[in-house]
Amino acid sequence: MVMTTELPYHVPVMREEVLALMNPQPGGIMLDCTLGGGGHAALLAERLVPGGKLIGLDQDPEALTEAGTTLASFGDAIILRQARFDSLSTVLDDLDIEAVDGILFDLGVSSYQLDTPDRGFSFKDPEAPLDMRMNPAGGGLTAADLLNTLTERELSTMIRENSDEHWAARIARFAAERRVETPYRTVGQLIETVHAAMPARARPEDKHAATRTFQALRIAVNDELTILGHALESAADRLAKGGTLIVLSYHSLEDRIVKQLFAHRSGHGPGDLIYGKPPPASVELLTRKPVEPAASEVAANPRARSARLRAVRKL
Numbered sequence: 001m002v003m004t005t006e007l008p009y010h011v012p013v014m015r016e017e018v019l020a021l022m023n024p025q026p027g028g029i030m031l032d033c034t035l036g037g038g039g040h041a042a043l044l045a046e047r048l049v050p051g052g053k054l055i056g057l058d059q060d061p062e063a064l065t066e067a068g069t070t071l072a073s074f075g076d077a078i079i080l081r082q083a084r085f086d087s088l089s090t091v092l093d094d095l096d097i098e099a100v101d102g103i104l105f106d107l108g109v110s111s112y113q114l115d116t117p118d119r120g121f122s123f124k125d126p127e128a129p130l131d132m133r134m135n136p137a138g139g140g141l142t143a144a145d146l147l148n149t150l151t152e153r154e155l156s157t158m159i160r161e162n163s164d165e166h167w168a169a170r171i172a173r174f175a176a177e178r179r180v181e182t183p184y185r186t187v188g189q190l191i192e193t194v195h196a197a198m199p200a201r202a203r204p205e206d207k208h209a210a211t212r213t214f215q216a217l218r219i220a221v222n223d224e225l226t227i228l229g230h231a232l233e234s235a236a237d238r239l240a241k242g243g244t245l246i247v248l249s250y251h252s253l254e255d256r257i258v259k260q261l262f263a264h265r266s267g268h269g270p271g272d273l274i275y276g277k278p279p280p281a282s283v284e285l286l287t288r289k290p291v292e293p294a295a296s297e298v299a300a301n302p303r304a305r306s307a308r309l310r311a312v313r314k315l
Contacts, residue, residue, distance in 0.1 A: 012039035013106065013248055013304045014293050019043060021286060021311045022102045022244050027051035030102040031092070031238075033085035033231065034058065038067030040104055045074045053077055055100070057091060059084045059135040062119075082135075086231040092238055099240035105231070108250040109218060121218065123208055126188025132214075132221045143217040147184040152176040162216035162225070162253065171197040171213055190214070215251065225253060232261045236283060239314035244286070246311045255290060255308050262312050283312035 012018070018040060024030060024047035032041045035056035045054040054077060058064050064082055071078045081091050085105065092100070109121045120131040120143060130144035141149075150158065156172035159165050174197040175184070184190065194210040195203075203209040219225055235245050249255040267281030290308035298305045 011301045011303070012043055013301070013307045014291070014297070014309055015040070015043055017291055017309055018104065018246055018248075019047070021246055021309075022104070024048050024052070024102065028101040029053045029097060030055070030104070031088065031100045031235075032056045032104050032106075033088055033235070034104070034106045035067045035080070036063055036106065038070035040106060041067065041078070042071055042074075044102070044104070045071060045077055049074060049077050053079060055079045055081070055091070055095070055097075057081055057083045057085055057088060059138070061135065061137060084135075084227065086227040086234065088231060089234045089238060099238055100243060101240050102244045103235045103239060103246070105235070105245075105247045107224075107228070107248060107254050120187055121214070123187060123191060123210065123214075126186060126191065128187045130184055130187055130190060130217075132218045134222050141221060143190075143221050144184045146217060146220060147175055147190065148179050158220050159213055159216040162219040163212035164252065165212040165216065167198045167202065168216075173197070190217075219253075225257065228254065228257050229261060232258065236261075236265050236312070236314070239283075241314055243314045244311060245283070245314075246309060249290075249308050249310075250306045255310070258310050259290075262310055266312060281315060283314055286311040286313055 022030065022044065024044045026048060027050075028048050029052060030044050030048060032044065032054065035041055035058040038056065041054055041056050048054055054074070056067060056071070056078065058067065059082060061082055064080055068080055079095065083091050088103075092098075120128050130142060130147065132143040133140055146158070147155070152172050155175055156169045159171060160168035165171065171194055174193050178189075178193055182189070190213065191210050194213050198209055204211075232245075232247070239245055247258045249258055262283070262285060265281070265283045266285050267279070268285070287310050290310050293304040293307050
């Protein structure tokens with residue numbers, strides 16, 4: 001039976017493409033490593049029942065609570081765990097599950113987090129604290145902490161390497177100068193700094209001028225790029241034969257990691273310093289090039305515009 005589920009906090013990106021590649025069947029077991037508001041999880045769970053299981057992971061306790069409400073109608077077909085996605089093997093071991101039929105990663109910040117201004121991920125509330133931690137209760141440095149403590153050179157490197165921001169050095173210099181008088185605390189302070197540092201003619205027309213700087217800080221706060229490769233390796237290992245691994249990424253740095261690992265695991269990647277000599281192929285590429293959302297989807301959901309989908313199947 002297919003249930004109709006309202007999704008007020010999350011519009012699942014490239015839903016038809018995900019469903020076609022995943023091909024969830026009743027009785028199957030699938031793992032959503034980035035649960036968010038539960039949008040993709042609901043679509044998969046609808047097709048896994050009866051008899052199947054959908055395991056959802058998220059390190060954000062607020063997202064888990066919201067997803068729990070969204071997915072409540074599926075009852076014990078849903079298993080939710082608060083965990084970072086590189087802990088997926090530990091979660092599966094705890095559940096005594098050796099392998100799953102499909103694994104999904106929808107990377108970056110979720111619609112739920114963007115729509116919660118006081119988390120500091122969006123530009124909606126200038127007075128919101130510059131936090132950006134996926135799991136605020138877990139401790140660790142906030143975006144404000146990084147802006148207030150890193151050296152100008154460290155800030156410049158972090159912004160450039162995590163976002164390819166052309167004006168990284170200038171933004172870092174302005175940030176270092178401004179924090180002397182007023183330490184960073186709010187979203188508005190960072191937006192003002194970026195606007196001051198970036199000439200008006202250089203500001204992009206299709207997105208907020210501070211988008212790349214926010215991205216860079218979020219990645220640094222949550223160590224996103226470092227853990228991604230490890231998580232994908234674990235995911236490929238825990239797929240059942242014929243199982244599908246799908247990754248939705250939203251910027252070139254993420255997509256490059258996914259592309260390299262998928263090529264390596266499929267036996268097509270060149271030997272390199274990251275992964276070494278390719279082993280015998282353990283997966284087959286389902287997407288030679290990243291799949292992009294249709295123009296109609298981008299028009300309906302602008303947050304989908306930068307999405308890139310890659311997928312492999314376990315041999």
